[in-house]
Amino acid sequence: MPIDKSLISGSTTMLLLKLLSEKDMYGYEMIESLQKKSSNVFELKAGTLYPLLHSLEAKNYLGSYEENAGGKTRKYYSITKAGRKYLKSKEEEWNEYTGAVAQVLGGVVYGAV
Amino acid sequence: MELYDYLNTLSDQIRCKKARPAVLSEIKNHISDQTEACEAEGLCHRDALAEALRQMGDPVEAGIALDRVHRPRMEWGILVLVLILSAAGLVLQYAVCQAGSSYSNFYQQCFYVVIGLVCMFAVYFLDYSLIGQYPLMLWLGYFLFLLCISVFCVIPRINGQLRIYNLLTLFVPLYAGILFRCRGGGYARLLSCGLLCLLPLWICVLSVQTTGLVEIGFIFLVMMSFAIIKRWFQVSAALALPALWGGVILFFLGGMALNGSLKAYQLARIQAWLHPGLYQQEANYQRSIVLQIVSQFRLTGKSPVAHDYLSAWQSDFNVTLMFSYFGILTGSLVILLILLLIFKGLSIAVRQKNQLGALVGLGCCLILFMQSFTYIAANFGIGLLTQKTIPFLTYGLQGTVANYILIGLLLSIYRFKDILPEKKFSARVRYRIRIEKID
Numbered sequence: 001m002p003i004d005k006s007l008i009s010g011s012t013t014m015l016l017l018k019l020l021s022e023k024d025m026y027g028y029e030m031i032e033s034l035q036k037k038s039s040n041v042f043e044l045k046a047g048t049l050y051p052l053l054h055s056l057e058a059k060n061y062l063g064s065y066e067e068n069a070g071g072k073t074r075k076y077y078s079i080t081k082a083g084r085k086y087l088k089s090k091e092e093e094w095n096e097y098t099g100a101v102a103q104v105l106g107g108v109v110y111g112a113v
Numbered sequence: 114m115e116l117y118d119y120l121n122t123l124s125d126q127i128r129c130k131k132a133r134p135a136v137l138s139e140i141k142n143h144i145s146d147q148t149e150a151c152e153a154e155g156l157c158h159r160d161a162l163a164e165a166l167r168q169m170g171d172p173v174e175a176g177i178a179l180d181r182v183h184r185p186r187m188e189w190g191i192l193v194l195v196l197i198l199s200a201a202g203l204v205l206q207y208a209v210c211q212a213g214s215s216y217s218n219f220y221q222q223c224f225y226v227v228i229g230l231v232c233m234f235a236v237y238f239l240d241y242s243l244i245g246q247y248p249l250m251l252w253l254g255y256f257l258f259l260l261c262i263s264v265f266c267v268i269p270r271i272n273g274q275l276r277i278y279n280l281l282t283l284f285v286p287l288y289a290g291i292l293f294r295c296r297g298g299g300y301a302r303l304l305s306c307g308l309l310c311l312l313p314l315w316i317c318v319l320s321v322q323t324t325g326l327v328e329i330g331f332i333f334l335v336m337m338s339f340a341i342i343k344r345w346f347q348v349s350a351a352l353a354l355p356a357l358w359g360g361v362i363l364f365f366l367g368g369m370a371l372n373g374s375l376k377a378y379q380l381a382r383i384q385a386w387l388h389p390g391l392y393q394q395e396a397n398y399q400r401s402i403v404l405q406i407v408s409q410f411r412l413t414g415k416s417p418v419a420h421d422y423l424s425a426w427q428s429d430f431n432v433t434l435m436f437s438y439f440g441i442l443t444g445s446l447v448i449l450l451i452l453l454l455i456f457k458g459l460s461i462a463v464r465q466k467n468q469l470g471a472l473v474g475l476g477c478c479l480i481l482f483m484q485s486f487t488y489i490a491a492n493f494g495i496g497l498l499t500q501k502t503i504p505f506l507t508y509g510l511q512g513t514v515a516n517y518i519l520i521g522l523l524l525s526i527y528r529f530k531d532i533l534p535e536k537k538f539s540a541r542v543r544y545r546i547r548i549e550k551i552d
Contacts, residue, residue, distance in 0.1 A: 027139065028146040045168065046143050047175030050136075054182045058531045060464070075139050 012044065012052060014094060017087040020062065020079040027053065027075070053077055061086050116144065116162060119172050126176025131240065132183035132532045144169065188461065188527040194454040195233070195520060199226050201447050202505035208438050209427050209508075218427065218508055225510045229517035236521030242533055245469040248290030255287060256312045263319045275320035278501040279515035282325075284313040285332055285480045286522055289472040292336060296345040303346050303353065306337060324498045328483045334361060336476055343468065386497050403430065403494040406437055413440040431506045432492035448489065451504060455481050458523040467533050470526040477519040484516075 019025060019033055027049055034042045056062045061083035066073050079087070114122075123140065124133050144165050151161035169175070203223060210219040244251065262268060263275055291309055295302040310333040317326035334357065340346060341353045385397045409416040416437045426434065436444035455478050462474025481504055488507075491500035502512035504520075 027143050028150075032150075045170035046140070046147075047170030047172065047178070050140065050143075051175060051178030051182060054136075054179060054531075057466075058182055063466075072142055072145065073138070074142060 011094065012042075012048070013056065014087065014090040015042065016049075016052065016056070017061065017079060017083055017090070020077055021084060021087055024076045024078040026077070030077075056083070114166055114172075116141075116166065119144075119166050119169065123172040123176040123179070126173060127180045127183055129180075129183055129185060129532055131529070132179075136179055136183065140169075183532055185528045185532065186530065188457070188524055191454060191457050191461075191520070191524060191527075194450055194457070195230075195517075198447070198450055198454065198505040199230070201450075202226070202507075205431060205435050205438075205506055206508055209431065209434055212434075212438075213427060221510075222508050222513070225508075225513040228510070229513040232514050233517040233521035233524070236518050237524040237528060239525060240529065240533075241473055241522055241525040242467075242469060242529070244286060244290035244473060245293040246290075248287065248294045252284075252287050252291055252309065252312075255284065256316070259313070259316050260319075263316055273321050275322070277316075277320055277511070278322055278325045279509075279511045281313060281317060281320075281322060281329060282480045282484070282515055283518065284329060285336075285476040286473045286519070288333055288336055289469060289476050292340045292345065292472060293469045296340075297347065299347045300353075303337070303341070303348055306340075307357070310337075324487060324501055327498060328480065328487065330361075332476060332479045332483065334358065335479060336472060339472060339475060345468070400494045403433055403492065406433055407493055410436050410444075411440050413442055415440075428508055429500055430492055431508075432489050432503060435506065447506070451485055451506075454504075454520075455485070458520070461523060461527050461530075465526060465530060467526075467530070470530070470533070474523055474526045477522050481516065481519055 015034060016030060019030055019037075025033065027046065030053075031044050031046065031049060034044055053062065057064055057077070059082075060080055062077045063080050064075050064077050066075050068074075120137055120141065124137055127133050127136060144162075147165035147168060148158070148161045151164045152158060156164060203219070203226060206219045206222045207216075210216045259277060259280060262277060262280075268275060268277060288310060292306055295306050298305075310330075314326055314330055314333075317323075317329065337357060338354060341348060341350050341357070344350075346353070385400075388397075406416070432444070432448070435447060458474060458481070459478045462471050462478060465471035465474060484501060485503050487496060487498045488500040488503040490496035491498070502509065502516070504516040507513075
């Protein structure tokens with residue numbers, strides 16, 4: 001079912017950093033990977049992705065480099081040490097949030113810290 | 114919407130034109146990947162492109178978001194420090210002129226500061242990456258300019274010395290461009306960088322600028338070491354660094370050996386420096402007066418000892434006078450603010466993603482620091498090198514303008530930090546044409 005966009009926008013940074021913590025990727029690859037891993041729940045538009053990536057790079061959470069692949073120059077992004085630290089803090093914040101929501105809604109929370 | 118329209122609409126939202134090419138290239142590659150994916154699903158090229166553009170989202174929204182990231186920035190901290198220190202320097206010059214009972218130097222220095230600030234802002238708005246685009250032209254052009262001044266004595270010599278120290282300091286940021294252009298080269302390119310830095314050092318010798326020779330030579334060595342450590346050259350750092358520093362030391366020792374023994378005046382200077390209590394009426398007379406003034410500094414307010422017997426007190430001992438007129442607390446605060454400015458500049462340089470920006474920033478900070486260190490040390494009676502200028506505090510058009518230009522470069526590096534992409538260098542590609550016999 002379609003998810004409210006306001007629920008998604010707040011966690012996009014965390015999701016992108018998580019993807020890049022596992023592997024360096026270029027923009028299109030990130031959109032595909034996010035779509036696949038979320039079973040098509042997250043369909044990030046490139047117009048949202050690139051400003052976010054450039055903003056994270058300006059804050060030194062991400063680094064970038066270019067590589068030639070099949071005649072095309074692709075700009076790959078990698079997470080920095082500061083980025084990993086920021087990701088950890090966002091993950092803690094998210095776990096706290098989801099734990100609190102689950103408590104209010106009622107029910108058992110699995111895997112919450 | 115067509116691809117051209119999409120890219121133009123997005124690009125128009127990004128106000129800084131220098132940021133557009135890199136951003137558009139990335140977006141275009143993305144659209145190409147998306148189009149190929151749609152074609153793989155069975156769409157024709159035209160429909161695949163239309164679908165890819167639909168999936169990109171609104172170009173205006175995307176462009177506005179990108180504009181927020183890619184915009185020129187001002188380092189307000191450094192600007193505020195510049196304004197405070199400029200004012201402090203003028204207050205000091207006023208006090209110095211008051212003691213000398215002529216205010217002409219003060220009015221002239223006010224004018225020089227205005228020129229300096231104009232030059233600083235001019236350099237701030239200029240794209241510092243020009244240093245990396247035209248390094249040889251700038252280097253050789255500036256060298257010929259200073260060579261003409263040295264040879265034809267456009268500026269008069271005083272006691273055999275041509276006072277162009279501050280003009281020489283501007284070679285430092287230009288050297289960053291030389292090293293940047295030679296990236297990807299091997300030992301031969303590294304050697305050519307070393308040989309090119311001999312040109313300004315030769316001018317230091319021609320103009321009898323020992324302080325300039327030592328300071329600028331040392332900074333060139335540090336910059337080359339930075340480039341080697343950052344793997345700008347295809348050389349082994351473990352081999353190149355000892356060879357570089359060892360080579361320079363051997364060169365000096367060899368030169369001294371060939372020269373024979375030191376001249377009498379050189380020996381006398383070294384003796385006087387090693388024995389501050391001796392030669393107080395001769396080589397150490399200035400130093401002994403400075404030490405006497407320093408010993409009388411008060412925590413706040415004016416010290417009782419007059420400076421009249423200190424020659425060139427209006428130009429060469431401004432830090433001594435500052436502490437003498439305004440007290441230790443005020444003097445220390447001004448010195449700390451100068452060091453804070455240099456430290457902020459260094460932190461900008463170190464955090465630069467753009468390697469040219471990092472090296473230009475490093476060079477500017479080093480020359481500002483060394484200049485200040487030499488001046489402060491001499492003004493406290495402990496220097497070996499002759500002091501020249503200290504940013505903001507010394508009188509003179511050349512020193513004022515040159516130092517403001519160096520600070521303008523630091524501001525320019527910060528301004529373009531989110532705009533100028535790092536262009537990766539690639540090792541030189543070599544080709545071979547082979548003729549084969551076909552049987």
